[in-house]
Amino acid sequence: MTPLPRSFYARPVLQVAREALGKVLVVVAPDGSLCAGRIVETEAYRGPEDLAAHSRRGAKTARNRVMWGPAGFAYVFFVYGQHWHVNLVTGAAGEPHAVLIRALEPLVGLAAMSERRGRAATDPNLCNGPGKLCRALGIGPEHRDLDLCGPVLFVSDGPRLPATRSPRIGVDYAGEWAERKWRFFHRASRWVSRAR
DNA sequence: GAATAGATTGTCT
DNA sequence: GACAATCTATTCT
Numbered sequence: 001m002t003p004l005p006r007s008f009y010a011r012p013v014l015q016v017a018r019e020a021l022g023k024v025l026v027v028v029a030p031d032g033s034l035c036a037g038r039i040v041e042t043e044a045y046r047g048p049e050d051l052a053a054h055s056r057r058g059a060k061t062a063r064n065r066v067m068w069g070p071a072g073f074a075y076v077f078f079v080y081g082q083h084w085h086v087n088l089v090t091g092a093a094g095e096p097h098a099v100l101i102r103a104l105e106p107l108v109g110l111a112a113m114s115e116r117r118g119r120a121a122t123d124p125n126l127c128n129g130p131g132k133l134c135r136a137l138g139i140g141p142e143h144r145d146l147d148l149c150g151p152v153l154f155v156s157d158g159p160r161l162p163a164t165r166s167p168r169i170g171v172d173y174a175g176e177w178a179e180r181k182w183r184f185f186h187r188a189s190r191w192v193s194r195a196r
Numbered sequence: 197g198a199a200t201a202g203a204t205t206g207t208c209t
Numbered sequence: 210g211a212c213a214a215t216c217t218a219t220t221c222t
Binding site: 081 | 204207
C-alpha cells in the first residue's frame with residue numbers, strides 16, 4: 001500500500017474521478033492500524049463555474065481554501081450537523097476542483113469499520129455513502145488539508161473499474177449543473193450508494 | 197421497496 | 210439566522 005504520485009491528481013477533475021474507480025483509499029490511525037477500501041463511486045466538482053461545488057463563483061473561505069492549492073491534498077468538510085466528507089483536490093494550482101469519494105468496498109480493517117459503524121462488516125450499508133465511509137474509516141477534522149502523498153491518508157493503486165455515469169446526488173439546488181453526469185460508479189459493485 | 201421526517205452543528209451571510 | 214455534496218428510523222404499501 002503506497003501513495004499514488006501527485007501526478008495522478010494533477011489532471012482534469014473528470015478524468016481523475018473516473019480513474020479513481022478501483023483505486024484504494026487508505027487511512028492510517030495514530031496507533032498504526034490500517035483501514036482501506038476500494039473506491040467504487042465518485043463525483044467531480046469543478047468550480048468556480050460549477051454551481052454545485054463549494055468553490056462556486058470563486059467563493060474562497062477558510063473551509064475550502066485547500067481546493068485552490070496544488071493537487072493531491074484532502075478537502076475534508078462537515079455537513080448536515082453530523083457527517084464528514086472527503087475529497088481529492090485535483091488539477092492545477094488555482095483551479096478549485098475536487099473529487100468526492102462516495103462509496104467504498106471494505107478491504108482492510110473490517111473489525112474497526114464494523115465497530116465504528118455499528119454494523120456487520122458484510123453489511124452493504126457499511127461504506128455506501130460519503131458520510132458512512134468517513135465514519136467507517138475514522139476520517140474527520142484531523143484529516144483536513146492533509147497531503148495525499150503523505151503517510152496518513154492516501155490513495156493506493158489498483159486495477160481500474162468500468163465506470164457508469166449519472167447526475168450527482170444531493171445537489172438539486174445547482175440548477176442545470178445538477179443534471180451533468182459527473183457521478184462515476186462501478187455498476188456491478190454491491191457497495192455503491194444507489195444502483196443508478 | 198419507497199417515501200418521509202427529524203437529527204444536529206460548522207460555516208457563511 | 211439559514212442552510213447543508215446525509216443518514217437513520219419509521220411508516221406506509
